[in-house]
Amino acid sequence: MSRRLAQGFTGDRQAPDAAPVVAVVAIGANLGDREATIVAALHDLERLPLTTRVRAAEPIETVALTPSGPDVDAPAYLNTVALLTTRLAPSVLLAYLQDIEARHGRERTVRWGDRTLDLDLIAHGDVRLQSPRLTLPHPRAAERDFVLEPWSRIDPDAVLPGHGPIAALLRRLREAPS
Ligand code: A4P
Ligand code: MG
Numbered sequence: 001m002s003r004r005l006a007q008g009f010t011g012d013r014q015a016p017d018a019a020p021v022v023a024v025v026a027i028g029a030n031l032g033d034r035e036a037t038i039v040a041a042l043h044d045l046e047r048l049p050l051t052t053r054v055r056a057a058e059p060i061e062t063v064a065l066t067p068s069g070p071d072v073d074a075p076a077y078l079n080t081v082a083l084l085t086t087r088l089a090p091s092v093l094l095a096y097l098q099d100i101e102a103r104h105g106r107e108r109t110v111r112w113g114d115r116t117l118d119l120d121l122i123a124h125g126d127v128r129l130q131s132p133r134l135t136l137p138h139p140r141a142a143e144r145d146f147v148l149e150p151w152s153r154i155d156p157d158a159v160l161p162g163h164g165p166i167a168a169l170l171r172r173l174r175e176a177p178s
Pocket of ligand 2: 119
């Protein structure tokens with residue numbers, strides 16, 4: 001076991017001999033061949049070190065959410081969620097996710113801009129963490145239908161740390177006036 005990969009760069013304190021945890025990765029794409037990119041990204045996730053299992057939901061088509069709200073004229077997203085069984089520390093996993101995004105042509109221009117691939121770390125076991133590079137759980141996950149819906153399809157009983165069962169979060173989102 002690599003101590004550095006399990007311990008992280010920023011003191012995120014995953015003990016080197018810690019049991020594997022389930023990490024939740026949200027995947028989104030709204031440019032290029034979205035499906036092919038997502039399939040390739042899932043293969044990349046399967047090849048990560050200290051990671052033994054990757055399960056993903058069937059991708060769903062979603063309307064682009066922009067800083068000014070949902071935009072039906074923007075390219076639509078394919079969104080899915082992958083569950084990784086991993087011993088990688090959160091900060092190390094995030095660095096791998098950003099490397100995979102870059103290899104699939106991700107460019108950062110405007111906030112919430114169109115992208116070939118976005119990989120967000122939604123949760124890492126029950127870790128709660130706030131650092132300049134990484135917040136866990138992902139600060140907007142509880143409000144995101146396009147995260148909670150695919151996640152609930154592969155793990156209906158999942159809990160978002162600090163927010164509660166994702167089934168209840170989804171119900172609340174759908175009952176909220178839009
Ligand atoms: N960062 C901090 N915490 C995390 C985390 N838990 N996971 C930092 C990933 N990154 C995290 O991210 C910006 C910075 O957040 C990074 O430098 C990282 O260190 P980014 O990937 O460069 O940019 P982003 O994804 O545009 O930012 P953000 O604010 O995370 O975006 P959101 O909130 O995820 O929204 N509409 C649909 N239908 N489907 C989508 O998937 N996605 C977005 C992005 C907007 N609209 C969408 C979708
Ligand atoms: Mg992102």
